[in-house]
Amino acid sequence: MPNEESAPRFPGRPGDWVLYKDNQLIAFNKPAGLPVVPDKKKSPNLLQIGAAYVRQDLYPIHRLDRPVSGVVLFAKKTAAQTRVSEQFQARSVAKTYLAVVGERPTEDAATLVHYIREGKGNVSEVVDQSDKTAKRAELSYRYLASSDRYHLLEITLLTGRKHQIRAQLGAIGSPLRGDTKYGFKRSNEGGVIDLHAHVLSFDHPVSGSRVELRAPLPTGPVWEGFKGADVMG
Template sequence: MPDSAPQRFPGRPGDWVLYKDNQLIAFNKPAGMAVVPDKKKSANLLQIGAAYAHHDLYPIHRLDRPVSGVVLFGKKSSAQASVSTQFQERTVTKTYLAVVAERPEQDEATLVHYIREGKGNTSEIVDQSDPASKRAELSYRYLGSSDRYHLLEIKLLTGRKHQIRAQLGAIGSPLRGDTKYGFKRANEGKSIDLHAYTLAFDHPISGARVELKAPLPEGVVWEAFGGIVGL
């Protein structure tokens, strides 16, 4: 059944557009919105974006529902295939910003864990010997602190389900609001403070490097870090 009380999101679809041409369109997805239709049958960016663009859209990558930031769609299946191949070949670069309550012991490090799918739509850290496990690697860098929280820059080196969430939880620095991975309290609207900040790829026609940046979400926690990231 559809959600009885649809969630409201800031602004209008046109306000979320970060980039568009005849091949591609990118949005700054609000936290709490699904990228594609799911069993909850609630608002999703694919359908909202297609209605805004008056054009069928083709998903290239996804973000978890509670996460905000850059999401790219193809306007043509050929554009979708081209950029999807870049994701597979790891020539796409992605940067995330993460707000955590516990500052990691090291200000900069590369994390390597082994992850498998867990119960209740989670991923769990397991031993490398587990036959169902997949290697997960990311690098992080401490950027600064507010009165209560700390900001990390995250670069994914692999792309596993809930990877950032599980790996930060494993080192004792769960994302603010992420009760699945160790934070004590949920955020309003069940969002988590993880933002897909930048995305860079080669344009499927021109080959030119396209670099996209998504403004930070609204709210006092993110606003406290605006000066740190130059916004």
């Protein structure tokens, strides 16, 4: 059975993944299944591939789960890494995801608040607020469209917890397509899941101007089934 550790083929070349670059930063549209940073199994990862592409060291600013696709931003200088990382900590970075689920939520738009703790087997558990090891997790979603079998949600993250979107959607009975860790019945080929980091907005570390990065959607029939939705630009 495919799992999160499988290594699918990645489309295109690293140059095709570039969304933005200047002398301070570079951003990629990460393929699903590719780790952002080195892991215990020494898998190919975006940090090393990106550094080879630009022929210099890169510095991680944030992460995406291995099975997730979309915008990943690296710094070319440590000062830029520090300044943008501080924005993540201050929650001034705007992060919007697109999620494909098998079960449409009962409400077309809502803000979800749960309490999450890290469980065994690299899983985040939704628990009662009284659990002192749990952290508050908050996101907003809105329903966008349906295909023959699936439903598309737009997710705005308000906190940044491990596996937050995956755990919270699973908790309301709308797990992500392919995400068997959080309740979907079948895995996807290569262990990837249908969650895409679509838009990332932040202040440039030098100019201070607002930068909005938008990652084109993954290819494949599931995503192509939503091409008429209003966020597909």
